[in-house]
Structures are given as C-alpha cells and as structure tokens.
Amino acid sequence: MFVIGALNPIALQFGPLTVRWYGLIIASAVLIAVGLAMREVRRQGLNEDVVYNLILGAIPVAIVSARLYYVVFRWDYYAKHPGEIIAIWDGGIAIYGALLGAGLFIWWFCRRHGLSLWQVFDIAAPTVIMAQGIGRWGNFMNQEAYGAVTTHHFLAQLHLPTWMMQQMLIGGAYRQPTFLYESVWDLVGFALLMTMRHAPRCFKRGELFLTYVMWYSYGRFFTEGMRTDSLMLGPWRISQVLSVLLCVGAMLTIIYRRRHDANLPWYDVVNAKGDS
Template identity: 30%
Template sequence: MINFLHTFQPQPLILKLGPFAIHWYGFLMIVGGLLGFSLILWLIKKYQLDKKFFEDLLFWWVVGAIIGARIYYVIYAWEMYKDNWLDIFKLWQGGLAVHGIMIGGLITTFVYCRIKKKDFLLTADLVVTGLVTAQIIGRVGNYFNQEIFGKPTNLSWGIPIEPAFRPEQFLNSNYFHPTFIYESLGNILILIILFLIHKYRFKKKQFLPGQIFFSYLVLYSILRFSLEFLRVDYSPVVFGVRWAQLLSAIIALTFILLISIRFARKQSLQSTDEAISNA
C-alpha cells in the first residue's frame, strides 16, 4: 500500500464516454454517503426509532449539507471564484468543505427536528455517526483530484503530485504528505470511539442525548486542527493561524466546555438523589 501511494499517479475520472463522465470524487462521496446512511439505519433499529423520519430527513440533510459545504468553500476560497462564477456550480471538481457540511447538515437537521417535533440531540447522535463514516470514504476523493495534500516529504508513503497542482513555492518538490489519508485514518478512530459509546448505551439502556454529537465535534476538530499544520492549500490566515484551525479550536473548546458542564450537572443530580434516598 505504501509503495502504491508512492508510485501511482491518480486520475480524477473513473470512466468517460463522450460527454458522460464518472469522477472518483463524486463516486466516493456517494459510496461514503450510502455506507453512512446504512449505519444510521442499523442504529435506528437498535434505538427503536422512527425509520420513516430518518429516511425523510436524509433528502433534506443532503441538500442542506451540499449547499452549506459549497457556500462555505466558495467564501473560504473566494479568490478562486470571484472572476469565475460558473465554476461555483462545478461540484465534480471538488470543493465541498467539511465544516460547511457540518454546518449546513446540522442546521437542516435542527430545523427538520423542530418541524417534526423530534429530539434534535438524539437525532444528531445518529447523524454524526453516519457523517464520519461518509468522511472516511469521501476524503479519499481528494487523492484522485490531487488536492488538499500536505507539505513535501521524503517518507515512503509520500504521494506524487503533478506540477499543475503544486503550490508555487513547492514546484520543485515531487512527493507530498497525503493529509486526506491521514484524515480518513483519524476518522476511522473517531468512528470506533463513537461506536463504543453507542455500544455502552445499548448495554446500560440509559444515556444523555447529544453525548455522541458533542464527542464527534470535539474529536474531529482536534483531528482537523492537527492536520492543518501539514496542509499547503490556500487558506485565509486569522490571528496567525489558518482559518480552519481557528474554527476547529473554537468548536473543540466550546464543546469540551459543554460536555464538562453537562457532566457536572449529571454528577450533581446523582449526588442529590443519593442524599435524598439516604435521608
């Protein structure tokens, strides 16, 4: 596998027949999405939830996530699009920001839950489990588009990047860190952690909705913050750090605080109940 990454030259297309083309990026996004939703359906059975609600939510979640992902990316990389407006609609070329997917998808989920009078936090627990599954597969699409790679490296798993896709300061470098692969591996670890929390819930039959949702936001933000040190693609710099790093730090710290507050409240309630029962 390591040697394969070092020698294989990725191409964006799987198949092209006349004007019809299948791109690896789009194909892997769809595969990842289907796997993620399959996992959500399995969790629905375990939690004994309304399957129809989640099936209806899927369509609106995808719409919200794609719109959010594209708007976020276009704002993020405005210099690329300000003179090429039509490129905004070329989704097959890449440019769907994960933070935008999170924001757009979760806003859609919140609104839909309010309309249907469902528990948003419990719904979000299942949604983010499917989301991180989709991220594991979908991120590999960046490999075939030769985008979102890291700094030059001499490590044996460094990937070749064509000169046309290299940043100007690295035109003479041949091999780069596959940061998208690192992110996929990190997301596998996150999925394992989330699944273990789900498993604990099944066993105890008691849980606090939102625990998995908050955990995902913290864990992914820490992963993304770390990987941004390696990435060389364009990014606005705010307070001396890349924008995605700043946003990831804000999200991680905010939800670590919320998790701590919820845990403290739970412990306080348990202590109160024990005191009452012993009185």
C-alpha cells in the same frame, strides 16, 4: 524500471458525461453512512419514514453549504471565474461548511417534527465521521488536500504502496499525504464510537455527538496545520480556528450538562418508542 503515474481522476466516460472518482467515493461514503445510521434508527424505535425525509433534506443542504463555504473564502478566485462556482466535481467543498449547513437543517427539522435533536445527532455522529474518513480518498484521487513538500524516502518509511506515493508526486515534488492522516484519524474515531456507544452507562444523551466533535476537531487542527491549501481569514487558518472553538465548546458542554442536569438520560437505555 516501470514507473506508475498519477491515477486518473475520471472513473467512467460516456460521451460528454464524465463520472469522477471524487463523486463516486463521496456518494459511496454517504450511502454507507445512511445504511449504518438507519440500523440505529430502527434500534432506537424512531419513525424510519420521518428520518429518511430528514436525510433526503440534509444531504443536498450539506452539499450546497459545503460549496458555498468554500467559494466564500476563495472569492478572490471565483469572482473572476463565476462559471466554476458549481463545479464541485473538481473538488472544492469544505467539510465544516457541510456540517454547519446540515446541522442547522437538522435543528430546524427536529423542531418541526418533534424529534430529539440530541438523539438524532448521536445516531448520526459515528457514521458521519466514517463518511468523512472515506471521503478524504476523493481528495486523494483529485490530488488535493495535501501537505508540504517531502521526500520519497519519508513516504517509503510510512510503508505506503508505490501507487500511493506516486499520487503524492504533485508539481514535480512529493507531498505530505495529509488526506491519509485525516482519513486514518476519522476511521479510528468511527471504530471507537461504534465500539463504545452501546457500552452501559458510558454516554449521556448528546455526548456521543459531542465526543465526535471533540475527536474530529482535535485531529483536524493538526492535519489542517500541515496543509498548503487552507482556507484563510487574514493570517488565520479558518479550519484551525473552528477546530479549537468546537473542541473546547463540546468539552465545556459535556461538563456543563453533567453538572447542571442530573436527569440526563443514558444513550444506551432505549425503550420501544426510542426514548431514553
């Protein structure tokens, strides 16, 4: 019987130059996200040049902060292997690190250029969760972000194709495809946010972003609990702690803003200048 082995994580090789699927998948996700976000930027009447500058600044900040976050919580390893600190092509970037770093940069940029922070966050939210869903397939190609040992029978019951099940054969044992669970959760969230965001009187300004935070954090809490490679702080899985704080915080923020600001604008009401 013909048996499919693990997929090659290297997409292209040009002499000493190696192009990995991990990087190609993440880069593709970012490009698609930017394209979709700019469509909404034009709809909202924002200055496209200013937003492009925002994106060009936020992307490298997100990459660096994602890596720093990962390295800090794996310092026991990287202190002994400092040459690997910059090797992001082998994996090892943390989504929460990217979101926190990019979020701080966007806050600074919006203050500097007079943009509405909530408006920018709302525009970005659906495309960010889409990029997260696509990016998980980079983890799949690197055979990382997987869960506990399982059986071939269990994976077959999920109706996974053979090539996917074989990629989940890691270290001589089949693993839970937690990358897939999170990817599906993210892409469902993307579809819901894209479908609902222009519904009349559905979201107040900022609530599209806060709904994204709740949706992603809720799903991440459970997928993180299934993983075997979690970043830890003592006995705690860091991403689970952050997920609880972010989900509860976003929910309370929506409630507080609705109760204390009757004049919050609706997301779907847009005039020629992008105000709503």
